[in-house]
Amino acid sequence: MPSTKSNVRTNRASLSRRYLTTLRIIKAGATNFVRNMSLAIAAMAVMIVTLTIVLFSIIANTTFSHTIAQITSKIDISVYLKDSVTAKQTDQLVSQIKQLPNAESVEYLDKAAVLKQYEQQNAGNKQLQAAINQTSNPLPATIHIKPRDLNKIQDIKDFLSKPAVEKLESDPPSYSGSLKQAIDNITHATNVLREIGVIAVIIFAVVSALIIFNTIQMAIFNRRDEIQTMRLLGASTAFIRGPFVVESCIYGVVAALISVLIVRSILVTAASTLQASTFGLLDINYATNYFETRFWQFLGLQLVIGILIGAISSVIATRRYLKFRSK
Amino acid sequence: MILLDRVTKTYNKNLGPALDRISLHVEPKEFVVLVGQSGAGKTTLLRLLTREERPTSGKIIIGGIDYDKLKDRDIPLLRRKIGTVFQDFKLLPNRNVFENVAFALEIVGVPQREIRHTVPKVLDIVNLTGKEKRMPRELSGGERQRVAIARAIVRQPKILIADEPTGNLDPKHAWDVIKVLEKINKYGTTVLLTTHNVEIVNKLQRRVVTLKGGKIAADRANAQYKI
Numbered sequence: 358m359p360s361t362k363s364n365v366r367t368n369r370a371s372l373s374r375r376y377l378t379t380l381r382i383i384k385a386g387a388t389n390f391v392r393n394m395s396l397a398i399a400a401m402a403v404m405i406v407t408l409t410i411v412l413f414s415i416i417a418n419t420t421f422s423h424t425i426a427q428i429t430s431k432i433d434i435s436v437y438l439k440d441s442v443t444a445k446q447t448d449q450l451v452s453q454i455k456q457l458p459n460a461e462s463v464e465y466l467d468k469a470a471v472l473k474q475y476e477q478q479n480a481g482n483k484q485l486q487a488a489i490n491q492t493s494n495p496l497p498a499t500i501h502i503k504p505r506d507l508n509k510i511q512d513i514k515d516f517l518s519k520p521a522v523e524k525l526e527s528d529p530p531s532y533s534g535s536l537k538q539a540i541d542n543i544t545h546a547t548n549v550l551r552e553i554g555v556i557a558v559i560i561f562a563v564v565s566a567l568i569i570f571n572t573i574q575m576a577i578f579n580r581r582d583e584i585q586t587m588r589l590l591g592a593s594t595a596f597i598r599g600p601f602v603v604e605s606c607i608y609g610v611v612a613a614l615i616s617v618l619i620v621r622s623i624l625v626t627a628a629s630t631l632q633a634s635t636f637g638l639l640d641i642n643y644a645t646n647y648f649e650t651r652f653w654q655f656l657g658l659q660l661v662i663g664i665l666i667g668a669i670s671s672v673i674a675t676r677r678y679l680k681f682r683s684k
Numbered sequence: 685m686i687l688l689d690r691v692t693k694t695y696n697k698n699l700g701p702a703l704d705r706i707s708l709h710v711e712p713k714e715f716v717v718l719v720g721q722s723g724a725g726k727t728t729l730l731r732l733l734t735r736e737e738r739p740t741s742g743k744i745i746i747g748g749i750d751y752d753k754l755k756d757r758d759i760p761l762l763r764r765k766i767g768t769v770f771q772d773f774k775l776l777p778n779r780n781v782f783e784n785v786a787f788a789l790e791i792v793g794v795p796q797r798e799i800r801h802t803v804p805k806v807l808d809i810v811n812l813t814g815k816e817k818r819m820p821r822e823l824s825g826g827e828r829q830r831v832a833i834a835r836a837i838v839r840q841p842k843i844l845i846a847d848e849p850t851g852n853l854d855p856k857h858a859w860d861v862i863k864v865l866e867k868i869n870k871y872g873t874t875v876l877l878t879t880h881n882v883e884i885v886n887k888l889q890r891r892v893v894t895l896k897g898g899k900i901a902a903d904r905a906n907a908q909y910k911i
Contacts, residue, residue, distance in 0.1 A: 373795075374793035375793075377793055377795060377796075378790075378793050381790055389778075392778055582774075583776055583777065583778070585774075586774040586775075586776060587776075587787075587791075588760075588763075589734060589736065589763060589768060589770070589774065590763065590764075590768075590787065590788055590791060590835070591759075591760045591761070591762070591763030591764035591791055591792070592760060592791045593760045593791070594757075594760075596791060681735075681756045681759055
């Protein structure tokens with residue numbers, strides 16, 4: 358069939374035409390980027406700030422979580438058992454506690470082990486040691502429970518205050534004593550901080566998206582005559598819009614690269630200059646390490662966010678100038 | 685080629701219509717001169733043809749395309765078939781002379797090799813050889829006008845619409861431009877020209893359509909123009 362041959366040729370021609378048009382759109386976008394440097398710098402500056410804040414908030418959030426996890430791992434609940442409790446009863450109690458959903462780990466120390474630990478902790482105090490040696494071991498066997506979630510400690514408390522359990526206990530269980538209150542405060546403070554951080558990031562992202570959108574719209578407004586001329590010459594929507602989208606995506610790429618470099622240099626400087634590596638709740642060394650090990654993922658993430666912001670805002674911003682007059 | 689049937693365009697209801705039930709038929713390969721005083725409706729008529737404006741009422745058919753049935757997304761395709769020289773040139777300020785002319789070809793996906801071949805030829809026709817690298821702001825009014833003409837004819841359109849293409853030119857250059865239009869017309873392009881220049885109209889000896897107050901006051905072949 359002769360038509361098949363010509364069809365193939367037309368398809369190939371239209372394909373190479375499309376390829377050529379795409380190439381031209383990219384080239385025009387790059388040229389516009391260079392020619393409109395002042396506006397480009399303004400748009401990129403806003404984007405850099407946004408991306409830097411987003412990146413910082415991710416790192417800070419992870420570091421806070423890490424800090425809380427560390428503090429939480431130090432807290433435990435101690436259950437003191439009467440000397441009369443049998444090994445069987447102990448085993449039963451331990452396995453019951455293990456089944457509690459909020460019990461991360463359960464550790465049983467018998468009287469001898471507790472004494473040994475106590476001696477180690479008070480190795481410097483000779484008098485106390487001497488006093489202990491003179492009596493038979495006064496310390497109770499102890500079960501240490503590490504909770505999974507500090508905020509849900511109540512279910513463990515409830516279990517321990519059941520009469521069946523309570524009658525095995527020599528003393529009321531200890532919740533790390535006064536430490537518990539401090540940890541509660543810290544947890545609460547970090548939770549609030551984190552919430553504030555998330556809200557701040559959202560607000561900032563929205564505001565900067567609006568600013569970027571406005572900047573691009575200003576760039577387009579400056580060239581509205583040019584757009585109209587292209588329209589009158591018969592340029593398709595994609596052909597006119599394409600270069601603007603490409604240009605905005607270049608903003609995104611450049612901003613992503615710079616923001617990653619900024620965050621990196623801040624972390625590296627902070628880690629090397631600050632004497633104390635722990636800066637309040639922000640463990641700089643942990644943060645730096647976290648960032649360094651995921652450098653390429655973060656770079657990729659920033660590129661995706663930057664390109665998305667650029668592409669979406671330029672598509673929306675060009676829309677009203679690409680409409681055909683209805684009347 | 686061009687058919688207008690009782691076309692009316694009203695911009696503002698309080699003022700009268702800019703065009704009032706205009707009916708006009710232009711044959712393929714015809715050369716039509718549109719004359720009339722400022723505000724007679726010449727530019728409005730041309731803007732209706734390029735679909736910059738929609739008529740308030742009436743029917744427009746160009747090259748078999750019925751404007752009532754034309755979808756917005758097909759407007760670019762229509763405009764690619766019509767070459768237009770705008771009164772205010774509408775050159776792209778960030779592109780040089782060569783790029784301005786080449787742009788008309790880039791839009792329709794002409795390969796670079798062909799562009800490098802065609803554009804110099806067209807620039808030669810309008811006497812702009814050697815000024816390819818100039819930016820529009822570095823050109824005189826007449827030169828800009830010629831760039832606009834080069835851009836309009838480079839795609840070898842079936843229809844060429846020229847709104848006052850000689851408005852800024854001295855008589856010699858004006859006549860050069862008209863000769864270019866005549867040449868294009870000879871190769872088979874329908875030309876629609878508006879002008880104020882009495883001398884040109886009289887020398888051309890073509891069909892003259894006179895607009896007055898939004899109506900066709902006269903339509904004569906081989907006509908002379910009197911104001």
